[in-house]
Amino acid sequence: MKRVKAYLGKLKGNAAVCIAAHPFWAIPYMFYTYYISLYLQERGISDVQLGTLMVAGTVSATFFSFLAAPVVDRLGRRNATSLFDFLSSALPPLLYSFTRDFGMALIAMVLFNANRLMSVGYYLVMIEDAEDDGKIVAMNMFNIITVVAGLLLPVAGLYVEKQGLVKGEETFLLASFFVITVMIIVRHLLLKETKVGETVRAKVKAEPAGIGTTIRQLWTPYRDALRFLAKNPVARAFALANVFFCVYMNLGTNYSLYFVPYFSDRMGMNTMQSSVLGSVYYGGMLAAMVLINPSFSRKNLTKGILLSCAVTLAGFALMIMVPSGVYVLAIGATLVLALGYGMLKSAIEGALAVYSESEYRSGIYSAANLLSSGLGVIVTAICSVMYSKDARWLYILNGIMVLCVLITILHVSRTQDLSKTRQEADDN
Numbered sequence: 001m002k003r004v005k006a007y008l009g010k011l012k013g014n015a016a017v018c019i020a021a022h023p024f025w026a027i028p029y030m031f032y033t034y035y036i037s038l039y040l041q042e043r044g045i046s047d048v049q050l051g052t053l054m055v056a057g058t059v060s061a062t063f064f065s066f067l068a069a070p071v072v073d074r075l076g077r078r079n080a081t082s083l084f085d086f087l088s089s090a091l092p093p094l095l096y097s098f099t100r101d102f103g104m105a106l107i108a109m110v111l112f113n114a115n116r117l118m119s120v121g122y123y124l125v126m127i128e129d130a131e132d133d134g135k136i137v138a139m140n141m142f143n144i145i146t147v148v149a150g151l152l153l154p155v156a157g158l159y160v161e162k163q164g165l166v167k168g169e170e171t172f173l174l175a176s177f178f179v180i181t182v183m184i185i186v187r188h189l190l191l192k193e194t195k196v197g198e199t200v201r202a203k204v205k206a207e208p209a210g211i212g213t214t215i216r217q218l219w220t221p222y223r224d225a226l227r228f229l230a231k232n233p234v235a236r237a238f239a240l241a242n243v244f245f246c247v248y249m250n251l252g253t254n255y256s257l258y259f260v261p262y263f264s265d266r267m268g269m270n271t272m273q274s275s276v277l278g279s280v281y282y283g284g285m286l287a288a289m290v291l292i293n294p295s296f297s298r299k300n301l302t303k304g305i306l307l308s309c310a311v312t313l314a315g316f317a318l319m320i321m322v323p324s325g326v327y328v329l330a331i332g333a334t335l336v337l338a339l340g341y342g343m344l345k346s347a348i349e350g351a352l353a354v355y356s357e358s359e360y361r362s363g364i365y366s367a368a369n370l371l372s373s374g375l376g377v378i379v380t381a382i383c384s385v386m387y388s389k390d391a392r393w394l395y396i397l398n399g400i401m402v403l404c405v406l407i408t409i410l411h412v413s414r415t416q417d418l419s420k421t422r423q424e425a426d427d428n
Contacts, residue, residue, distance in 0.1 A: 007137060007294060011130075015138040017190045018126040022142060024183035025089065026149035028176035030254075031156045032093050032169065034278060037257040038271075039169040043099055050257050051384025053102075053109045058250070058380050061113040062373035068120040069221030069366035074204050077128070077197040077362075080121035082188040088114035090180045097173040116373065120365045127353050128194035128361070132298055136350040140296070143346050144289045150254065150282030157275030165271070200362070225363030235355040237412035238348070239368045241305070244404040245348045246372035247379055252398035253341055254281065258387060266391035268324040277334050284338025285345075293346045298354050302413045304347040309406035312340030316395040316402070348405070 011019055037050060045053070072080040088111055095108035126142075127135040160168035193201070229236040249255055263274040296304045315337030322329045356364045379397055386393035 008141075010134040010137045011141065012134065013129055014191055014194065015126050015130045015134055017187060018122070019138060019141045019145065021183055021187040021190075022145045023149065025085075025180055026146045027152065028093075028172070028179045029089065030146070030149040030153065032096070032172040032176045034150075034153055034156065034254070034260060034275075035160060035165065035169045035172070036096060037259075037261055038165055039096070040099065040105055040257075042166050043101075043105075045102060045105060047261075047388055048384070049102055049105075050261075051380075051387065053105060054251075054257050054380050055377060055384060056106055057109045057113045058373055058376040060110040061116045061250075062370060062377060064114045064116040065366055065369035065373045068117040068369060069225070069362045070204075071117060072121045072124065072362050072366075073200045073221055075121075076193050076201045077121045077125035078188065078191045078193045081118060081125050081191075082184055084114050084118035084121065085184050086181065088112055088118050090177050090184065093173040093176040093180075097170050097177075116369045120362060120369065123353070123365060124197065124362060125191060125194055128196050132354050135353040136296060136298070136346075139349045139353060140289055140293045140346045143293075143342070143349075144286060147282045147286040147289060147342065151279055151286065153275050153278045153282065157272055157278075160275075161272060196361070221360070221363035222367055223363075224360040225367050228360045229364065229367075232355070234412055235364070237408050238351045238355050239364055241405045241408045242348055242352050242368045243372040243375065244401045244408070245344065246369065247376045248398045248401040248405075249345070250372075250376055251380055251383060251401075252394060254278070256394075258383070258391075258394050262319075262391055262394055263330070266319075266324065267322060267330045269327070269330065273327060273330075277330060280331050280334045281338040284335045285342030288339045288342030289346055292343055296347055296350060301347055301351045301354070302409055304343065305351065305409050306406060306413070308340055308344035308347055309402050309409075310340075311336065312344055312402050313399060313406075315340045316399045319395050320392045344402075344405075 040050065040053075041047075075083065092108040092112040095104060095111070099105045099108065126138055130138060156168075156172065159171070162168075163171070229239060251258070253259060260274055260278070263269040263277050267277075269277060293304075315333065318329075318333035318336055322333045352365075352368070379401070383394060383397050386397075
């Protein structure tokens with residue numbers, strides 16, 4: 001108990017507020033997103049249209065990623081988080097509840113991907129005023145809460161089984177709109193703008209108005225971020241690894257519209273079995289985040305990422321090789337996949353939070369999101385074509401992304417002394 005208190009005691013200020021509010025976002029979000037692809041199929045959306053929605057979502061994510069740094073710098077971390085959390089988290093489920101055709105689903109998907117902008121503001125308001133270990137704890141606790149919310153999926157599964165997919169999902173969608181909206185308002189009142197956010201916002205607002213200034217402000221955060229990354233090879237490597245990881249996260253995890261359909265299309269699972277596999281997935285992530293990730297620190301993040309990549313790749317191989325209809329093997333494959341993802345997510349996010357330390361952090365996060373969105377458009381488009389031919393392409397493509405993460409981190413760990421990197425970053 002003392003160790004738990006000491007661990008949680010590292011959360012202070014905005015980090016504590018964000019973590020305390022997160023369950024009221026995570027639970028409704030998990031309930032409605034887990035069944036959204038099946039719900040859309042019931043509404044007449046085909047597999048090809050699901051792929052089109054994912055491609056459209058990735059394209060819109062690219063657009064919002066490009067705007068993220070200048071918008072967050074101008075509005076402030078706190079204001080940007082609240083505004084775009086409403087647009088990307090609260091409004092989409094409301095729109096999905098009225099979906100009767102592809103057009104409405106497309107609008108909801110585009111708004112949903114405004115979370116690329118929201119996430120930059122959210123992560124910055126949560127970590128900028130925190131100490132290094134506090135940053136890592138905040139990222140891990142954020143992930144733990146998300147996973148615990150996922151463990152409640154069997155409850156959602158029972159409700160859907162009783163009420164029917166369409167009626168059950170409509171309940172989740174409307175409840176999500178209400179709960180998330182209230183959470184956003186309360187959290188906004190409790191948060192404070194970060195010190196870096198105040199400084200950057202003051203600089204932006206002090207510049208003279210005009211089209212030239214506006215255009216320059218769109219580019220400046222990226223220019224400064226690229227200059228910072230050019231001087232800091234380790235920060236550059238972690239940012240690049242984050243790009244590949246984000247493509248995997250959006251295409252091959254519970255964030256993907258193909259995640260649940262894979263259980264039925266490739267593994268031959270029914271709705272209730274898919275719900276149980278979802279719980280196994282979240283349980284595996286939780287085990288990694290509670291039992292393994294607290295041992296991560298700035299000193300061993302590189303080793304943690306390499307180990308996570310190895311476990312994740314093993315999970316991909318098992319997901320591809322498990323015969324259709326073999327429930328026990330499907331559970332085992334899902335568990336290994338979840339352990340790898342649970343470790344990798346916290347390690348990658350923690351590393352970027354620590355090594356991007358500078359007033360250029362908004363540009364670094366936005367640039368990483370922008371690149372991952374651009375790469376994601378290509379990979380998702382390929383997957384949308386290949387999935388209908390063979391669902392296993394889902395994890396083949398994601399395996400390539402995780403291999404890129406592994407190679408990037410392995411290269412920098414062999415060529416750089418990571419113990420000196422933070423001091424060099426501070427000096428710059």
